[in-house]
Amino acid sequence: MTQDELKQAAAEAALDFVIHGSIVGVGTGSTANFFIDGLGRMKDRIRGAVASSEASAQRLAAHGITLFDLNDVTELPVYVDGADEIDASLAMIKGGGGALTREKIVAAVATRFVCICDATKQVATLGRFPLPVEIIPMARAQVARALTALGGRPVLREGFITDNGNLILDVHGLQLADPIAFESELNQIVGVVTNGLFARRGADTLLLAAPGGVRRIDAV
Numbered sequence: 117m118t119q120d121e122l123k124q125a126a127a128e129a130a131l132d133f134v135i136h137g138s139i140v141g142v143g144t145g146s147t148a149n150f151f152i153d154g155l156g157r158m159k160d161r162i163r164g165a166v167a168s169s170e171a172s173a174q175r176l177a178a179h180g181i182t183l184f185d186l187n188d189v190t191e192l193p194v195y196v197d198g199a200d201e202i203d204a205s206l207a208m209i210k211g212g213g214g215a216l217t218r219e220k221i222v223a224a225v226a227t228r229f230v231c232i233c234d235a236t237k238q239v240a241t242l243g244r245f246p247l248p249v250e251i252i253p254m255a256r257a258q259v260a261r262a263l264t265a266l267g268g269r270p271v272l273r274e275g276f277i278t279d280n281g282n283l284i285l286d287v288h289g290l291q292l293a294d295p296i297a298f299e300s301e302l303n304q305i306v307g308v309v310t311n312g313l314f315a316r317r318g319a320d321t322l323l324l325a326a327p328g329g330v331r332r333i334d335a336v
């Protein structure tokens with residue numbers, strides 16, 4: 117199976133978690149796109165969706181799925197999204213597509229976070245994938261110095277502006293043995309909007325696609 121076929125298999129499995137008549141939280145990226153396409157086939161059985169990016173909003177709209185503003189939603193039973201890396205505790209690195217801030221906000225409202233991945237995303241220790249950090253543009257140099265002091269090697273994502281009008285620093289060379297503590301530490305840096313560690317609120321369920329099938333792993 118190709119990596120795209122594995123992503124699609126994980127995304128299709130996530131459709132079983134969609135509660136009929138509900139509003140669905142929808143992530144961003146190539147794996148989430150397969151989920152959106154599947155959701156399009158069952159659009160008459162949901163009220164609509166909250167998108168975590170402009171790109172996902174456009175794809176949802178193209179399928180005729182009603183979009184809701186998160187501020188108008190009090191209950192989001194399920195949020196479905198991919199990840200760049202995920203460990204055994206279901207902590208993740210996200211933001212490879214730059215959508216980390218809105219993803220973290222929508223995920224925070226959701227009751228259940230269902231992560232959909234192909235098996236290449238599973239790691240023993242987070243950090244091989246450079247950690248995306250969304251920053252206020254005027255704080256770029258000062259945040260970069262702070263990240264360097266923490267042992268990372270921040271690289272500006274050239275020519276990229278987030279949906280929120282901010283910049284991304286991709287931080288290389290981190291060994292994230294304690295992702296919950298490091299997520300909190302990064303949140304203390306003035307000028308950081310959001311970091312791509314989803315550890316304090318990790319996934320509740322992982323649907324991991326390998327050639328042998330899709331395995332469900334629940335957080336303990």
Ligand SMILES: O=C[C@H](O)[C@H](O)[C@H](O)COP(=O)(O)O
Binds near residue numbers: 199212213214215
């Ligand atoms: O900003 C992007 C998101 O965090 C994605 O969920 C993540 O980058 C995984 O994307 P993909 O499914 O394309 O590998």
